[in-house]
Amino acid sequence: MRLESVSVRYTRGGPRVLDDITLDLASGTVTAVVGGNGSGKSTLLKVAAGLRRPSSGSVRGRPDRIGYVPERLPANMRLSARSYLLHMGRVQGLRTADAARRGGELLDRLGIEGDVDAPISTLSKGNAQKVALAQAMLGGPRLLILDEPWSGLDARTHQVLVDCLAEWRAAGVVVLLTEHRPGTVAASADAVHRLHRGRLTEEAMGEAAPExxxxxxxxxxxxxxxxxxxxxxxxxxxxxxxxxxxxxxxxxxxxxxxxxxxxxxxxxxxxxxxxxxxxxxxx
The missing domain is CATH 3.30.70.100 (Alpha-Beta Plaits)
Known part of the structure; x- marks a missing residue:
């Protein structure tokens, strides 16, 4: 998969949020993009996922099965975690029974706490993040796009996500994720890029974070x-x-x-x- 000379402007004639970005994403690799709040990380992920058209440039070779974890789920989500995963599983082509089984397995692995039949809007930030991660993994995606996936996670689930990244790499999945703390991704990413003022630069892995x-x-x-x-x-x-x-x-x-x-x-x-x-x- 390749992002070729991608630029994004929010308004005609306005500043470039993304400025002539080229990025190669190989199967079986984890690519991390780090940068501060407002640097354009979420916009880059939306372009990669096909949720936003670039103002110029192109995205080639995007897999057809995509898992996407947004920066946050809608604040007024009325569906319960169980119902939401069942719905998303069916949207992704799973049979009802398979969606229910797979959703339950993922919630158990991620260690969700609280009532899975209560509205997602009533869950803590960390538990809502676990639901978002579960829905992205439901359908066996070939491209996983994760917007600050460690946000709000407890220590146990932090390690579960690290283990999942290793499994996805071994399965040949393309993983693109963002984070604002380089130390969080240092041990999991094959490449780390920094986004600053719309431009993307690759960081030397040995310099991305202290040991x-x-x-x-x-x-x-x-x-x-x-x-x-x-x-x-x-x-x-x-x-x-x-x-x-x-x-x-x-x-x-x-x-x-x-x-x-x-x-x-x-x-x-x-x-x-x-x-x-x-x-x-x-x-």
């Missing part, structure tokens, strides 16, 4: 501090746990899991005093 992070925490006063440290040590991506001279807990975390670990320690009620790139001792 790990040193995270210093303050934890609530508890009787069994060793149990707290053991729980932190069990988090996916945590390489080591120790204490500094101020009795603050210090973690060494892999770059590919850093965001998920931070989200989880905050959820557990810990305070984050410092995050530094690279491995080594703590201050």
């Amino acid at each position: 790990g992070f040193a995270i210093t925490l303050g934890v609530p006063m508890v009787e069994d501090r060793s149990r707290v440290m053991e729980a932190l040590r069990a988090l996916p991506g945590v390489r080591s746990v120790g204490e500094n001279e101020r009795r603050r807990i210090c973690l060494e975390v892999g770059a590919d899991r850093s965001d998920a670990v931070l989200a989880e320690v905050l959820r557990q009620g810990h305070s984050v005093f410092e995050v530094r790139p690279g491995a080594g001792g703590h201050r």
